[in-house]
Amino acid sequence: xxxxxxxxxxxxxxxxxxxxxxxNQEANARVVFLVDKNGQQIAACGEIxxxxxxxxxxxxxGNVAATDGLAKLIGEKEFSILFHEGEKDNIHIxxxxxxxxxxxxxxxxxxxxxxxxxxxxxxxxxxxIFEAIVKKVEMERQSQENGxxxxxxxxxxxxxxNLFSS
Amino acid sequence: MTFINYxxxxxxxxxxxxxxxLGGKTTNIQYIYDTTNTESKGxxxxxxxxxxxxxxxxxxxxxxxxxxxxxTRFHLYTVPGQVFYDASRKxxxxxxxxxxxxxxxxxxxxxxxxxxxxxxxxxxxENGFEITSMPYxxxxxxxxxxxxxxxxxxxxxxxxxxxxxxxAVAIKGIGVMETLKAVxxxxxxxLKRGGK
Numbered sequence: 481x482x483x484x485x486x487x488x489x490x491x492x493x494x495x496x497x498x499x500x501x502x503x504n505q506e507a508n509a510r511v512v513f514l515v516d517k518n519g520q521q522i523a524a525c526g527e528i529x530x531x532x533x534x535x536x537x538x539x540x541x542g543n544v545a546a547t548d549g550l551a552k553l554i555g556e557k558e559f560s561i562l563f564h565e566g567e568k569d570n571i572h573i574x575x576x577x578x579x580x581x582x583x584x585x586x587x588x589x590x591x592x593x594x595x596x597x598x599x600x601x602x603x604x605x606x607x608x609i610f611e612a613i614v615k616k617v618e619m620e621r622q623s624q625e626n627g628x629x630x631x632x633x634x635x636x637x638x639x640x641x642n643l644f645s646s
Numbered sequence: 647m648t649f650i651n652y653x654x655x656x657x658x659x660x661x662x663x664x665x666x667x668l669g670g671k672t673t674n675i676q677y678i679y680d681t682t683n684t685e686s687k688g689x690x691x692x693x694x695x696x697x698x699x700x701x702x703x704x705x706x707x708x709x710x711x712x713x714x715x716x717x718t719r720f721h722l723y724t725v726p727g728q729v730f731y732d733a734s735r736k737x738x739x740x741x742x743x744x745x746x747x748x749x750x751x752x753x754x755x756x757x758x759x760x761x762x763x764x765x766x767x768x769x770x771x772e773n774g775f776e777i778t779s780m781p782y783x784x785x786x787x788x789x790x791x792x793x794x795x796x797x798x799x800x801x802x803x804x805x806x807x808x809x810x811x812x813x814a815v816a817i818k819g820i821g822v823m824e825t826l827k828a829v830x831x832x833x834x835x836x837l838k839r840g841g842k
Binding site for chain 1: 834
């Protein structure tokens with residue numbers, strides 16, 4: 481395949497959760513979540529009980545991809561921030577590093593200025609975590625090439641057939 | 647690009663249904679949605695025009711159960727088939743793990759099939775993929791219609807490698823799950839190999 485898989489380990493996942501939780505509080509936001517550029521949700525926090533986060537992740541990625549296409553058409557490298565203003569809720573979308581998308585949903589208890597300010601700091605921290613993840617995945621891959629077994633190496637045909645039998 | 651989350655013990659894979667306009671890509675996904683248990687599926691999202699033509703994509707998250715303790719989730723996407731939506735098609739192929747090509751079996755759509763498969767190879771290449779070395783399944787849809795091209799001729803025109811090929815009538819569900827299963831199997835085998 482063209483790219484290596486994305487792998488998220490427990491340690492980094494908790495670091496990410498901590499950054500998002502703090503951002504959620506400091507920005508007075510309703511929801512904060514992180515999506516991979518391909519539409520896979522990485523982590524979410526805030527008022528997510530009644531929110532379809534899977535759909536949200538996929539649509540956000542589609543939105544960012546389409547905006548990215550627009551940017552290239554007019555000769556821009558990227559539009560790093562997207563903002564949608566609603567009657568009650570607003571969505572602030574920004575790119576972290578080159579790979580992940582940070583989404584904040586907020587209402588009148590917060591403001592665009594505050595969100596932007598808090599996002600800036602959180603983005604730096606998140607970028608650092610993702611750099612560490614990339615390094616870790618690379619190391620893991622090298623050790624697998626040197627013979628260490630992947631947890632998926634044992635998958636059998638039967639395992640796969642079982643997936644469809646239920 | 648498979649997303650493996652050790653924290654929530656989840657594997658997420660992306661499968662894209664590709665093919666010419668009105669070939670039955672959305673119908674495939676719609677059938678899967680209609681026949682899957684409520685607890686195994688998410689919401690089906692369709693970004694379509696007022697006349698129900700796919701504008702950007704359809705999206706269906708599907709839980710297939712667990713494998714080696716990991717919850718296996720497949721995200722199914724369709725692309726808009728109409729020729730002029732090429733920019734959107736390219737975007738949807740980003741990070742794809744497996745492709746299903748839904749071909750229209752009617753004689754008058756053979757040119758459209760050939761053009762679309764050429765377009766698929768091109769767009770995959772632009773995203774850094776090579777069709778010959780990734781999970782890929784061919785589906786000959788609409789086998790219930792008159793004016794059909796024979797399976798042998800379709801294979802001759804459309805087959806790219808030794809990919810599994812299925813006859814289907816997606817609107818009645820014939821061949822739909824077989825197709826999905828075949829591509830999912832290849833994606834998981836790729837994961838087993840370490841998917842690089």
